[in-house]
Amino acid sequence: MKQHLTGNEAFARGAWEAGVAAAFGYPGTPSTEILENLVKYPDVYCEWSPNEKVALESAAGAAIGGIRSLVTMKCVGLNVASDPMMTLSYTGIVAGMVILVADDPGQHSSQTEQDTRHYARLAKLPVLEPGSAIECRSFMIKAFEISERYRCPVIVRSTTCVSHSRFSVETAERQPRERIPFVKNPSQFVPLPLWGRTLRRKVEERMCRQAVDSSADTELNTIFRRGADLGIVSSGMVALECAEEFPEASVLKLGWAWPFPDELLRTFAASCKRIAVIEEGDPILEEHIRSLGIACHGKDVTPRCGELTPEVVASIHAALDGRPFQPPKPVDEAADLPSRPPMLCAGCPHRALFYALAQFDVIVTGDIGCYSLGVFPPLERTDLLICMGGGFTLAHGMQKAGETRPVVGIVGDSTFFHSGITGLLNLVYNKGNATLIVSDNRTTAMTGHQDHPGTGRTLMGEATLAADIEAIARACGMKRVRTVNPFDLKAMHEVLKEELTCGEPSLIISRAPCILKEKTAVKPALAINAEKCRNCKSCLKLGCPALETPDIKAKPIINAQLCTGCGMCSAVCPFKAIS
Amino acid sequence: MIQNILLCGVGGQGILLAAKVIAAAAVKSGFEVTTNEIHGMAQRGGSVTAFVRYGDTVFSPLFRAGDADVIASMEAIEALRYAHWLRPGGLAAVSRQRLIPVTVSSGKAKYPADADERLAKVFPRLEYIDCHVEAKKLGDARMANIILLGALSRGLDGIPSPVWEEAIRACVKPQFVEGNLAAFRFGRKE
Incomplete structure (x- = not known):
């Protein structure tokens, strides 16, 4: 079938x-x-x-x-x-x-x-x-x-x-x-x-x-046998692109890419006048083919970085033929188009946390997840990011380096269970005093809402024990553990003020569900009362995609299709124009 | 014969469903078919593209800029961003909808006021439709993507009308079939 x-x-x-x-x-x-x-x-x-x-x-x-x-x-x-x-x-x-x-x-x-x-x-x-x-x-x-x-x-x-x-x-x-x-x-x-x-x-x-x-193995390693002037050695999807781009050339498509099939490589090379290795990434295959004493083209005509798209493969083709290559360029009418960077969704609880953090002069070490988008304007509240779990440990090292501003380490809930716990344990054990935050949206959001040890459900769909972040932190010796709903801006501000200056290890759990997962948390869309609005643009400092100004001189409006009614803009409006 | 289609828009606009229907129609017509979807960082508000190819033999699911037989865009200026992907003589099907990027709202960039003129200039073969308004008239604004699908289908070879309709029946929930067929016919001008 x-x-x-x-x-x-x-x-x-x-x-x-x-x-x-x-x-x-x-x-x-x-x-x-x-x-x-x-x-x-x-x-x-x-x-x-x-x-x-x-x-x-x-x-x-x-x-x-x-x-x-x-x-x-x-x-x-x-x-x-x-x-x-x-x-x-x-x-x-x-x-x-x-x-x-x-x-x-x-x-x-x-x-x-x-x-x-x-x-x-x-x-x-x-x-x-x-x-x-x-x-x-x-x-x-x-x-x-x-x-x-x-x-x-x-x-x-x-x-x-x-x-x-x-x-x-x-x-x-x-x-x-x-x-x-x-x-x-x-x-x-x-x-x-x-x-x-x-x-x-x-x-x-x-x-x-x-x-x-x-x-x-002729099932895994296949040859598109065409002309004998040029032989291409490639693998994966790039090999298929080569089969299309080079109708005149023979293509050896390696499906079993390592250990290298030396005998096959020698036979194929002997059947063609010229060999080109077209591989995405590092010149692993190319270097090996050279080590067999076979002369070949490779990274002299192929980029090391990025995807080998059909356009890149066409440019390699031109280089091998000694032809110039001029792909179509974006039209002049597109030269000044506004970009569309990825951003936190309307109603995202991470936005509320980053907005609260933006009121303080702090260093923020972030982590892998939707909240890495907190680096973008207007929130701009991530200063360092390396890997999963690094949010906590980087903060610890930064604080030990003598950073005078408060250092805040952020991980998500799934990241906390992935590799955040050991960093928290280390911070307590080694007497660090960075402020740790779990931005807990109750799911693995970035990859499409997978369950994790804290959600109470398995991939098989069974109910299970939901691991308790507070209890784990306390068991690691963390004495100060505060849980706050980030949409309560006032409470979050107070908690941050206390914890950033307490001088000892501290964990804040900023907890509200991902709005894309918890559809029941979506409330009716808000609207801006144009008479009350003084166009101060305080709401635009949230970077919410539901807040639009087609022209910077115009007063903002709320896109009712995108708004989830989270109330953040209403809370930050000094003129009570949003309800 | 090979047909290359580039669908573009902003996350959440339903271009992936349109890609699915094209693929289903091409499979039913006996072609080799591939699709490829690029989600960016999967967040709402970012640019989204999907590639569909069908024909007698298709090696790779991607194709080169300048090789699209049809580009279809659910947002007005996104069509300009990808205009250079269209081959000379190809068809552009574009929705009149304008989605204001956050870069415009924050005052860092401008949404071009002359988008209509630019589109008319860049695309000699342009189907420029107020998809959301027309879909609403037909009963449901969410069928805007199927109106656009109908429009883009006019630029493609090898798939007869009954097969398009069969594909729509196979891809949407039973209660939405009739509405979506009406939307498709409106876009296809049948």
């Missing part, structure tokens, strides 16, 4: 067909929808773990426990999960295990542009790179076969474009699998140095066998 599926839907379908019995992950664009789709299938246990490390370890336990398991994450999630992955490569697994990592070339929604193939090399694990939703399904199934053939996890690397593009995908039925009972074997599964050295040698042998097997 054919279905029109996104890459992420096809990954879920392939995993289900392959008999996956357990799947784990932490939400992260562009990987999130894989588990959201997989959980809809029968006979597969799925969970959102608090972070990627927990997810990968749980998937490892499941695979060693004898069932096929899947773990999903975005590129930066693998930074968090890399520790167990390195050792798991040594111990190996029993039933098949796939580590699905979605990279984000072009940084559509990521702080860095990472190439997961580096991790594959570091961990000495095979990596498959599908280029279309059709391959997302079939490569997932193959990945489990390869995993069991070598008894090691297999990395499947997606990209934003692969995960979010739809193709017509031929699907099949599920192949159920029996659990393989666990047999104790410490020399395999307890890598003390004594045994670890033996395992280390086995990993190297395994890679040699994989290089031979991938050379012979």
Whole structure:
């Protein structure tokens, strides 16, 4: 049967067909929808773990426990999960295990542009790179076969474009699998140095066998055989773009991208006069091909940064042909168009918190989530941001550096459970006095409202214990814990005033639900009384998308379609013109 | 034969449903079909685009600027932003709706007062429709995207009217089918 599926839907379908019995992950664009789709299938246990490390370890336990398991994450999630992955490569697994990592070339929604193939090399694990939703399904199934053939996890690397593009995908039925009972074997599964050295040698042998097997694998590595003047070596969706852009050239599309299929690369290179390696990201394949003694084009004509879109591939084509390349430029009539930066939604509780913080002269260390948008004007209340959980720990370090202004560290609720707790524990233990804030909107909002340990619901849809942020903080030794509704501007201002100057560790929980999730919290739209309005523009300092002024001289109006009736603008209006 | 469509607008305007209907209609017509959606940071108010391609053989879901057979925009000036994606002779279907960006409200930028003139100048083949007003007349302002879909369908080859209507039936809830079919026919001028 054919279905029109996104890459992420096809990954879920392939995993289900392959008999996956357990799947784990932490939400992260562009990987999130894989588990959201997989959980809809029968006979597969799925969970959102608090972070990627927990997810990968749980998937490892499941695979060693004898069932096929899947773990999903975005590129930066693998930074968090890399520790167990390195050792798991040594111990190996029993039933098949796939580590699905979605990279984000072009940084559509990521702080860095990472190439997961580096991790594959570091961990000495095979990596498959599908280029279309059709391959997302079939490569997932193959990945489990390869995993069991070598008894090691297999990395499947997606990209934003692969995960979010739809193709017509031929699907099949599920192949159920029996659990393989666990047999104790410490020399395999307890890598003390004594045994670890033996395992280390086995990993190297395994890679040699994989290089031979991938050379012979014509299902994963395919050739578009055309002319012999130019041969292109590529992978993923970029290889498909090359097949379209270069009708005159032969294209070797590597689906099993590492360990490199040396024999195949040599044979293909020998069949073409000239070789060009067109790869997104770092020149990993190019450097290896050169090391085989094969001359090739690569990063001399290909950008290192950003997505290799069809336009970029066309520019590479022109460079290889020695032609100039002039893509169409935006029209003159678009030169002065106003930009549309992403922003906090109308009725977003983060806005209320940032507005309150804007009344104080503070340093704010932020974190990953919708609230990272607090950096933009007019609120401009984020000064430093690195990674998940960093909101708390950066504040601690900044305060220890002797910063004279109060330092405020912000994390979200899902981020608190991901990796905020250890930072809070450290701040108390090491006698820091930064002010910590959990901007708690009761969901993982940025990625589309996934549950987390604090929501009281699992990915399987069951009610469960809702972890208590206040109680966790107190158990870590935090004595000052205040919970405030940020829409109560007065109360929030008072609490901030007290906590910013208290001189000891302090946690504020700024709690109000995400307005997109809690539709019941939406109230009737407000309106501005034009007679009372003096056009002071106090309300515009909120940066609310529902407040519009088509012309800066005009009085603002409220877009009733966007307004959620949160009342922030009414509260800040000095002339009581909004109700 | 291959047809390239670029849909643009602002988050929450329903361009993803329009992409879904085009894809369904093209699949029913026996073509290879791909779509790609770029959500930006998924927040309301940001620019959103979707690519749809169909034809005898489609390798990649993306295409180059200058290669779109049709661009359709749910917001007036967003069409100008992506105008260079349209091939010479291609059709632009544009909604008259204006959404004021926060950069304008904060006084940092201006919404062009001459958007109508600019659109007329940039697009020789322009379907410029007050989609929300017309959709409201037909019973529901939320069908604005389907009016635009009808308009853009005039610039595409290989999909007959009955197949478009079949695709709409397959993509919207039963109680909204008749209204959306009326909206589609209005946009398609049938």
